[in-house]
Amino acid sequence: MTMIICMRTQKIEHKLGIPSKRLLIKQAKRNEHRKLYETMLFDDVIPFWMKHSPDREYGGYLHMLDRDGSPYSTDKFAWPHGREVWLFSTLCDEVEKRQEWLDMAKLGWDFITKHFFDKDGRVYYSLTRDGKPLSIPRRIFSETFVIMAAVRYARVTGDKEAARIARELFRKVTEWVETPIAGSQKAIPGARDMVTMAIPMIMLNVTREMMLLDGETPDLISYSDKCLEKILTLHIHPERKLAFENVAPDGSLMLDIPEGRFLIPGHAIEAAWFILQEGMARNDQSLIDRACDLTLWELEFGWDKKYGGITYFMDSEGRPPLPLESDMKLWWCHNEALIALLHCLKLKGSNEFEEWYDRVHEYTFNLFPDREHGEWIGYFHRDGRVALPIKGSNWKCCFHLPRHLLIGWKILKEMEGKKDEG
Amino acid sequence: MTMIICMRTQKIEHKLGIPSKRLLIKQAKRNEHRKLYETMLFDDVIPFWMKHSPDREYGGYLHMLDRDGSPYSTDKFAWPHGREVWLFSTLCDEVEKRQEWLDMAKLGWDFITKHFFDKDGRVYYSLTRDGKPLSIPRRIFSETFVIMAAVRYARVTGDKEAARIARELFRKVTEWVETPIAGSQKAIPGARDMVTMAIPMIMLNVTREMMLLDGETPDLISYSDKCLEKILTLHIHPERKLAFENVAPDGSLMLDIPEGRFLIPGHAIEAAWFILQEGMARNDQSLIDRACDLTLWELEFGWDKKYGGITYFMDSEGRPPLPLESDMKLWWCHNEALIALLHCLKLKGSNEFEEWYDRVHEYTFNLFPDREHGEWIGYFHRDGRVALPIKGSNWKCCFHLPRHLLIGWKILKEMEGKKDEG
Numbered sequence: 001m002t003m004i005i006c007m008r009t010q011k012i013e014h015k016l017g018i019p020s021k022r023l024l025i026k027q028a029k030r031n032e033h034r035k036l037y038e039t040m041l042f043d044d045v046i047p048f049w050m051k052h053s054p055d056r057e058y059g060g061y062l063h064m065l066d067r068d069g070s071p072y073s074t075d076k077f078a079w080p081h082g083r084e085v086w087l088f089s090t091l092c093d094e095v096e097k098r099q100e101w102l103d104m105a106k107l108g109w110d111f112i113t114k115h116f117f118d119k120d121g122r123v124y125y126s127l128t129r130d131g132k133p134l135s136i137p138r139r140i141f142s143e144t145f146v147i148m149a150a151v152r153y154a155r156v157t158g159d160k161e162a163a164r165i166a167r168e169l170f171r172k173v174t175e176w177v178e179t180p181i182a183g184s185q186k187a188i189p190g191a192r193d194m195v196t197m198a199i200p201m202i203m204l205n206v207t208r209e210m211m212l213l214d215g216e217t218p219d220l221i222s223y224s225d226k227c228l229e230k231i232l233t234l235h236i237h238p239e240r241k242l243a244f245e246n247v248a249p250d251g252s253l254m255l256d257i258p259e260g261r262f263l264i265p266g267h268a269i270e271a272a273w274f275i276l277q278e279g280m281a282r283n284d285q286s287l288i289d290r291a292c293d294l295t296l297w298e299l300e301f302g303w304d305k306k307y308g309g310i311t312y313f314m315d316s317e318g319r320p321p322l323p324l325e326s327d328m329k330l331w332w333c334h335n336e337a338l339i340a341l342l343h344c345l346k347l348k349g350s351n352e353f354e355e356w357y358d359r360v361h362e363y364t365f366n367l368f369p370d371r372e373h374g375e376w377i378g379y380f381h382r383d384g385r386v387a388l389p390i391k392g393s394n395w396k397c398c399f400h401l402p403r404h405l406l407i408g409w410k411i412l413k414e415m416e417g418k419k420d421e422g
Numbered sequence: 423m424t425m426i427i428c429m430r431t432q433k434i435e436h437k438l439g440i441p442s443k444r445l446l447i448k449q450a451k452r453n454e455h456r457k458l459y460e461t462m463l464f465d466d467v468i469p470f471w472m473k474h475s476p477d478r479e480y481g482g483y484l485h486m487l488d489r490d491g492s493p494y495s496t497d498k499f500a501w502p503h504g505r506e507v508w509l510f511s512t513l514c515d516e517v518e519k520r521q522e523w524l525d526m527a528k529l530g531w532d533f534i535t536k537h538f539f540d541k542d543g544r545v546y547y548s549l550t551r552d553g554k555p556l557s558i559p560r561r562i563f564s565e566t567f568v569i570m571a572a573v574r575y576a577r578v579t580g581d582k583e584a585a586r587i588a589r590e591l592f593r594k595v596t597e598w599v600e601t602p603i604a605g606s607q608k609a610i611p612g613a614r615d616m617v618t619m620a621i622p623m624i625m626l627n628v629t630r631e632m633m634l635l636d637g638e639t640p641d642l643i644s645y646s647d648k649c650l651e652k653i654l655t656l657h658i659h660p661e662r663k664l665a666f667e668n669v670a671p672d673g674s675l676m677l678d679i680p681e682g683r684f685l686i687p688g689h690a691i692e693a694a695w696f697i698l699q700e701g702m703a704r705n706d707q708s709l710i711d712r713a714c715d716l717t718l719w720e721l722e723f724g725w726d727k728k729y730g731g732i733t734y735f736m737d738s739e740g741r742p743p744l745p746l747e748s749d750m751k752l753w754w755c756h757n758e759a760l761i762a763l764l765h766c767l768k769l770k771g772s773n774e775f776e777e778w779y780d781r782v783h784e785y786t787f788n789l790f791p792d793r794e795h796g797e798w799i800g801y802f803h804r805d806g807r808v809a810l811p812i813k814g815s816n817w818k819c820c821f822h823l824p825r826h827l828l829i830g831w832k833i834l835k836e837m838e839g840k841k842d843e844g
Binding site for chain 1: 486488489494495496497547550554555556557558559560608609610613614678679680741742744746747748749750801803804809810811812815
């Protein structure tokens with residue numbers, strides 16, 4: 001009887017435009033999360049990098065940072081430089097053109113243009129503090145992060161040289177990506193043909209960034225189509241409800257070798273929201289649906305039922321995945337999952353996404369934030385013990401976390417504005 | 423009063439040649455451990471590899487083995503092939519010439535000579551099951567393990583071609599080792615000069631193996647001297663009581679970069695017993711003393727005071743070591759430590775070594791042996807939870823464990839025979 005009354009009351013409220021209790025709770029939660037994202041991004045994470053990463057002596061960034069922000073190495077890597085320039089330029093592009101953010105972006109961009117290019121226009125993998133080359137890259141990621149930096153930096157500064165570099169490097173990378181770089185691969189070319197999802201994934205993202213510079217030109221759309229096709233038809237296997245990192249060039253599974261069974265659920269979910277972003281930009285519901293499905297599949301497969309959190313590496317057939325860090329919990333997988341889930345929530349709003357969002361949100365914001373020194377601790381053992389307390393390395397830098405907080409904050413604001421229909 | 427009587431009794435026992443209670447306990451322990459080593463080596467570990475590793479269809483070994491011995495991949499790597507041929511040949515060389523062991527060695531050696539060499543005489547890093555090359559090596563370890571295999575195989579079979587291959591490959595490797603292999607290194611040559619202990623270490627061991635073939639020739643002794651000098655004067659820093667994996671070419675420490683602070687206590691202890699072995703062969707007490715010191719230093723630094731066991735990777739300055747598997751416990755570090763400690767015990771017999779031996783023995787034999795499927799589980803988290811239950815990979819294979827059991831068994835037998843003087 002009570003239940004019936006409640007249901008009737010809810011119906012009446014709906015008709016009258018009065019939000020139900022459930023809706024109110026949800027809106028309060030969105031509001032609380034929006035504030036959490038806002039505070040963490042603008043009062044914690046960004047200030048952390050603004051305080052600790054500028055190298056006022058040599059230019060560029062110090063990004064090999066211990067838990068308290070002190071550098072444990074002064075070597076400079078291309079990925080963190082490209083990514084941090086991208087982040088600060090993107091803040092200027094999408095939030096407001098604050099001088100201190102522009103200065104941060106300029107500090108990194110000037111160092112990149114001064115030191116990171118070799119004579120053939122490739123981007124070194126790492127340099128000494130003063131810009132002496134230390135190592136060359138094996139793949140194209142150094143270049144892709146520099147392209148992303150260049151696009152955003154050009155947009156917010158009007159720097160024509162940055163725009164030129166973005167266009168030229170993009171053109172070169174689309175060529176390099178087709179052939180392995182001579183001498184840089186340990187595998188014998190042609191011995192066992194295998195394609196890896198990371199390449200079309202990053203290129204899909206970079207191409208979308210290029211469109212911010214040059215618009216949705218036929219060339220860029222066509223390149224983006226190619227990347228989408230590779231991810232969707234080769235790597236994502238709906239019959240298995242999984243995305244495989246490495247497959248044969250025709251997309252067939254290589255389940256007899258560990259590389260072929262190798263899964264990175266957090267990476268697949270990052271791919272999901274790259275696809276979803278394309279779906280939104282193109283107003284393509286089918287793309288959105290496929291991305292939302294992939295997000296759920298990977299969460300269901302990758303979620304650690306015992307300790308919670310998204311498992312780093314897995315084997316599709318339940319064999320032991322070989323990397324020793326496989327069962328760890330890494331910050332970035334959770335950043336990517338929350339971006340994907342917030343997109344899904346906004347677009348679909350089903351209970352299924354709401355439940356996963358709550359679960360991932362709670363786990364993530366309980367575990368990773370460093371309440372003592374700010375920013376997030378990135379590396380935890382399976383059971384939630386700290387494995388590596390650093391704030392920055394050649395991998396962890398000013399990127400996944402602030403990108404998540406920025407995108408998440410914007411989505412949560414939109415959802416607040418949208419008056420969730422629950 | 424009681425104590426005085428006891429002491430008097432002990433003295434009398436000594437004079438009469440009656441062993442003290444302490445001595446009896448020690449002898450009983452040696453006897454028990456000798457039996458443990460014997461049983462584990464001949465009734466468990468060797469049978470495990472004889473059962474699961476032969477590839478009767480294509481030749482060579484299947485060494486990517488899951489916990490129960492079933493292969494999770496059929497790819498074939500050079501390290502495990504060289505090492506397993508070495509192990510079975512060495513059993514024939516040092517225990518007895520059993521036909522089944524000779525057959526095992528031949529199965530691997532024939533596959534190596536048929537498939538593993540490229541046209542320039544380099545050894546491929548990995549092949550498909552049927553011998554198609556998959557990847558080239560970046561350093562010289564593929565070759566060094568094949569040299570070790572060739573030496574022992576030649577000794578026990580009289581195979582002249584194996585002896586020729588050993589000599590030729592040894593000559594080539596001593597050249598290759600001086601210059602980085604073109605195109606195989608990611609670091610830019612000369613950008614930051616750094617030498618790594620792994621190279622003189624393996625070459626010291628390989629040179630000692632070569633002496634089993636050609637005797638202590640002036641050339642081999644001179645090469646061995648060079649390796650010893652590098653390890654002792656560049657890498658081992660008595661002022662720090664540590665061996666540094668990576669140092670500047672003049673031996674100075676590079677403490678401003680993570681690579682320069684990088685320590686692998688189990689690896690340094692392996693270096694210690696290679697040096698100790700040289701000391702014994704050359705009857706050089708100073709080498710023996712330095713090796714015994716290094717063993718203690720590294721145990722004191724590397725032993726996990728909280729959970730026990732030897733920590734895998736460490737940072738000399740207490741900064742976070744970057745590899746994510748740093749705080750894990752790996753089987754091979756404990757194999758190497760027990761070999762070193764048994765040598766030290768036999769040669770020095772002090773309470774200090776006895777205590778460390780007991781501690782490492784107890785930890786190791788409690789944690790690693792797989793009581794269900796035989797052999798050892800190789801990879802544990804810091805707190806003793808299983809991280810990776812595999813028996814074999816491209817790293818873990820028929821080597822560290824049976825080598826330890828074989829050497830340890832021989833030392834324990836010698837100590838039994840020696841009638842320990844306590």
